Amino acid sequence: MSPVSRPARTAVIGGGMAGCAAARTLVKAGREVVLFEAGEGLGGRARSWHRPEIEPHVGINLMYVSFYPLMTELIREYGLRDELVKISSDVYIVHKGRPVPLSSDSPLNLLKYPHAPLADRFRFLLWSLGEVRRRKQLDLFDPVKVAPFDDGTSAAELGYRKLSREGFDTLLRPQIEGFWNFACEKISAVHARALLAWLGGSEFYVFRDGMQVLAERNAEGADVRTGHEVTDLQTVDGGRVRVTARPASGEPVTETFDDVVVAVPAPIAAKLAAALPQEVVGAGTRRFLESQEYEPALSVSFLLDPAGLPSHAHIVAGGPDDPPLRNMITYPRRVRDEQGRPVDRLLVFAYPGRAVTRRLLGRPTEEQFAEVAPLLRTLWPDLAAEPQPFQIAERPFGFPIPAPGRYRRSVEVMRNQGAPVVFAGDYFNSPTTEAAMLSGVRAAEKLLGTR
Ligand SMILES: Cc1cc2nc3c(=O)[nH]c(=O)nc-3n(C[C@H](O)[C@H](O)[C@H](O)COP(=O)(O)OP(=O)(O)OC[C@H]3O[C@@H](n4cnc5c(N)ncnc54)[C@H](O)[C@@H]3O)c2cc1C
Structure with a gap:
């Protein structure tokens, strides 16, 4: 009699948008999934308060x-x-104490915008139209598509080439930094280009x-353990992975899985990866995780x-x-x-x-x-x-922070990762829920061997 084969068991660590999207992909493929989330509910940074x-x-x-x-x-x-x-997206830019509306939807509004010199307003319009034409490649969520454009230039360097200082600082910089708070000097130019390509005409x-409803739906079918902070990962005989989690109350629990998706912010992922051998998490991936900075x-x-x-x-x-x-x-x-x-x-x-x-x-x-x-x-x-x-x-x-060159490095890391431990999170793509989910799906596909 042949032994009854059991479904592979996968641990997903982190119940944010990336982890829940990974769980969904794995459950759909027939995996038995246990999702460990340190917080009291799913959604991570996308979780709202009530x-x-x-x-x-x-x-x-x-x-x-x-x-x-x-x-x-x-x-x-x-x-x-x-x-x-x-929701409406009425944007006001405040410069020298004066708030002025700036709608990215209306070229007319842009031409009336007084904070930037007139020549810059025209240049900005032409620049935006040029990027709109490259929309398909300038994908804000998919590092594979944007990596070829990520030539090490920062958004500020490119912006100051395209516009005057005043123009860039009152037209594009506030729209990037007002949403993500990181400095345009520290991020890849391709991030700014993708934003220009997509912002106009969008609906919000x-x-x-709260967006956690989506995370919760994605996690359906997984055994969700909220209030469980994973503290340690170890490989055991046969290449399986032992996961140790600390529940909100009680003693730490340990369980062994066939493979693991680590979907926590990069600095936490780097710490969890530290105890794993080189053949499981290579030097390039470790360096990538350790070098990610956050605002x-x-x-x-x-x-x-x-x-x-x-x-x-x-x-x-x-x-x-x-x-x-x-x-x-x-x-x-x-x-x-x-x-x-x-x-x-x-x-x-x-x-x-x-x-x-x-x-x-x-x-x-x-x-x-x-x-x-x-x-x-x-x-x-x-x-x-x-x-x-x-x-x-x-x-x-x-x-x-999507530092200049980071999209190229993240593609390499994504390409080289594989069972039994893969990583996911918005630090591979862009700080958006969409990008986080895409990274979760891709990481899960790596374990399933479908990518
Ligand atoms: C203020 C703010 C506003 C934003 N606004 C928008 C917006 O309007 N639209 C948009 O698309 N994006 C927005 N974003 C970006 C978006 O929130 C993130 O890109 C996305 O939610 C990241 O998802 P993630 O799964 O990669 O990471 P996270 O959401 O950080 O998920 C990681 C999960 O892992 C858990 N965790 C951490 N350590 C452990 C551990 N050791 N064991 C178990 N679990 C652990 C955490 O509790 C968390 O739930 C915003 C971000 C912020 C901060």
């Missing part, structure tokens, strides 16, 4: 942009279209209850009188410097007052610049609120309303 006293009750709800192909496909497959809420949405993110939110600021606005600092406050995003919310009556308020997410973020990370929340509240007026000088502290979210590994 506060029942406001309506809608979610905060830092990440944007799904109409040019995310994999996410679009999953939304369709899971029937999640009704979960989507369209959020998930009604941390600190989201400090306030409730304000709606008369104080425009609603549905993304208000961003212009100019070349690292400002004390990088951007504010404003959304209307209904709040219950002390008598239980509904009152209209603006929920304002304030994101400090790089230096202030680093200084405030991990500090007591009262200190964070107290330091950030006065900074709101650096972006909106006429703000009369008093900001009421509401909620803080810290992301120490906020945005992996």
Whole structure:
């Protein structure tokens, strides 16, 4: 009698967008999947907070942009279209104390934009149109496609060649740094080019209850163990991998798997890889993991009188410097007052610049609120309303920095990795949920031998 063959068992470490997408691919292929997540729920950096006293009750709800192909496909497959809420993308650039609207959708709006010299506005338009023509190759999510363009030039170097300093610092820099906070000097030019190729004409949405709904759907069929931080990986006889996890309470647990997807931020992945032998994680992959840098993110939110600021606005600092406050995003919310009556308020997410973020990370929340509240007026000088502290979210590994040449290196690492241990995460592609999911799918396909 032939022995009954059991399905291969795979551990996925990290329940963010990358790990959950990897789990989905593996479950679909018939694998038995155990997903370890250190946090209390799935979604990782894409997980929103919930506060029942406001309506809608979610905060830092990440944007799904109409040019995310994999996410679009999953939304369709899971029937999640009704979960989507369209949001407007009114961008204001604040330069020399003056907020001015800049819509990437309207060339006319661009031509009226006063912060940049007229010649730059024309050059910017022509540059954008040129990149739109190369859209297919300038894929913000797929390093395989963009790697050939990643020639070691930084976004700032390219921007200053294409536009005057003032033009670049008031047209493109604020749109990149206002979203990701990393300096254009530190990122690949191809990242800026891909953004130019895709931004115009895009539609922006959020998930009604937070983007984690998608992560949760992707993880269906896996044995999900939240509150389990993986602390150690070891190879054992026969090339299998022993995973040790520390539950939120109780003794560490150890289990052995046929293979593993490591889908945690690169510095944590580098630590987990340290105990594995060279033949399992090669020197190139280790160097890649160890060299990834992140820009941390600190989201400090306030409730304000709606008369104080425009609603549905993304208000961003212009100019070349690292400002004390990088951007504010404003959304209307209904709040219950002390008598239980509904009152209209603006929920304002304030994101400090790089230096202030680093200084405030991990500090007591009262200190964070107290330091950030006065900074709101650096972006909106006429703000009369008093900001009421509401909620803080810290992301120490906020945005992996796509350094010049990094897309080339990530393609090499992705190509060379294979069973029993593979890596996934947005640090392979771009700091977007779409890119994170794509990296998870690719890593899973490596284990399945289909890539
Ligand atoms: C403030 C902010 C706003 C953003 N806005 C947008 C947006 O609007 N649209 C968009 O597309 N993208 C946005 N992004 C980017 C997006 O959030 C990320 O690119 C994406 O979520 C990264 O997913 P990931 O799975 O690679 O990593 P993560 O989300 O970091 O997932 C890693 C998971 O691993 C877990 N983990 C860590 N260590 C361990 C361990 N030892 N054991 C077990 N589990 C562990 C973590 O808890 C986490 O859940 C934003 C990011 C930030 C910080």
